[in-house]
Every structure is written in structure tokens, then in C-alpha cells.
Amino acid sequence: MEALNxxxxxxxxxxxKFEITNLKLNKLVYYSQVESxxxxxxxxxxxxxxxxxxxxVEPVVxxxxxxxxxxxxxxxxxxxxxxxxxxxxxxxxxxxxxxLSAFDLVTLSHKPDGAWASVYSPNMDNPITPDAxxxxxxxLDNNDVVTIDQAVQSTIAAMPNALRLLENS
Numbered sequence: 001m002e003a004l005n006x007x008x009x010x011x012x013x014x015x016x017k018f019e020i021t022n023l024k025l026n027k028l029v030y031y032s033q034v035e036s037x038x039x040x041x042x043x044x045x046x047x048x049x050x051x052x053x054x055x056x057v058e059p060v061v062x063x064x065x066x067x068x069x070x071x072x073x074x075x076x077x078x079x080x081x082x083x084x085x086x087x088x089x090x091x092x093x094x095x096x097x098x099x100l101s102a103f104d105l106v107t108l109s110h111k112p113d114g115a116w117a118s119v120y121s122p123n124m125d126n127p128i129t130p131d132a133x134x135x136x137x138x139x140l141d142n143n144d145v146v147t148i149d150q151a152v153q154s155t156i157a158a159m160p161n162a163l164r165l166l167e168n169s
Contacts, residue, residue, distance in 0.1 A: 001086070003047040003058040006032050007065070009080035009090055011073055018098045019072045022065045023054060027105035030056035030128075032093045034115075034139040036086075037130055044086060049128045051120040055109035056128055113137040 006029050011020060020028075029049075036044035049056050064077045082090070097105065109116050115136040119126040133139075 001045045001082070003029050003033075003045045003049075003061050004064060004077060005080050005082055006045055006086075006090060007058075007061045008076035008078055009082055009087065010094065011076040012080055013091075014094050014098055015072070015074050018094075021070055021072055021102050022062060022068055023070075024100075024102035024105055025065060025073060026057045026061055027055055027102070027109055028093060028097065029058050029061055030109065031097055031105075031139065032090050033130075034133055035089055035093050037133050038139045039089065041134075043130050044089065050125040051116050051128050052125060053122070055106050056116050059125075109138070111137065 007025055010025060010028055010032075014020065033044050033049060036042060045058075047058050047060060049058050051057075065073050097108075100108070111117065113136060115128045115132040115138050118136060119128055119132055
């Protein structure tokens with residue numbers, strides 16, 4: 001299977017529920033690959049994922065949707081040819097990570113014990129192999145995911161007067 005099938009499926013089935021930009025799409029495609037490796041010990045797709053500055057990127061997916069820039073993608077680049085097991089796996093990833101912002105996903109993918117961090121070198125676009133993913137903690141600690149909104153709400157709860165102090169300064 002190709003990564004573009006995964007991307008098309010995400011857009012066709014989830015872009016009406018979550019904002020999907022090219023940056024976010026690439027992270028969701030990556031975490032779908034991670035989930036498949038963790039759950040089935042087999043890659044979801046055969047395409048190479050590369051370690052770019054803002055995290056894991058599948059180049060064909062990136063270039064296919066690059067015309068959208070930073071805008072939301074609402075139209076896939078073709079049909080998504082997937083079996084039911086693959087659809088269920090992607091749906092599981094989307095239910096867990098789809099609500100996160102692109103930058104929440106960038107932060108998640110940049111963890112020091114992650115595959116991206118183990119292979120990234122500036123201006124190199126090194127491959128993130130299945131072995132690198134399995135040797136990392138990617139996909140093992142998704143319960144620790146904290147969105148920006150959750151962090152703000154936690155700060156407000158912990159320090160209710162902090163925002164008032166900032167307003168008055």
C-alpha cells in the first residue's frame with residue numbers, strides 16, 4: 001500500500017471533524033505507520049518516511065498537498081484503497097490524535113526518545129525506518145499527550161489569577 005492511500009482516507013473520512021493541514025496530515029500518516037508497526041509488527045505502507053525539520057514527513061504526501069500551504073485540506077487526491085483492518089487502525093489513530101493541533105503533533109514527534117530525534121540531522125532528510133520506530137518510544141506513551149488547550153486550562157486551574165496579572169501588566 002502507499003502512504004497516499006492513508007492520507008486520502010484521513011481527508012475523506014476525517015476532514016469534516018478536524019482541521020487537517022499538510023503538516024498535521026503528515027504526522028497522522030506517520031502515527032498510523034507507528035500504530036501498525038506496534039500492533040501488527042508490519043508497516044501499514046511501504047513508502048519511506050523522512051525526518052524533516054518539523055518532524056516525520058512522507059514526501060509524496062507532502063508534495064501532493066503542498067499547494068494547500070498552511071490551509072486546511074478538504075479534498076483528497078484520489079480514492080483511498082484500504083482494507084477494513086487498515087481503516088480501523090487509522091480510525092483508532094484519528095480518535096486518539098486527530099483533535100491535536102499540528103504543533104501538538106510536531107511536539108509529540110520531537111520527543112527525545114522518538115524515532116525522529118534518533119535520525120534527524122538538519123538538511124539531511126534521513127529516513128525513519130520501521131526499525132527506528134520500533135526502537136523508539138513513539139506510540140507507547142500517547143496517554144501523556146497534552147494539547148495546548150489542556151495546558152492552558154491546567155494553568156488557569158493551578159493559578160487562577162495568573163491571567164489577570166498578565167492582563168493588568
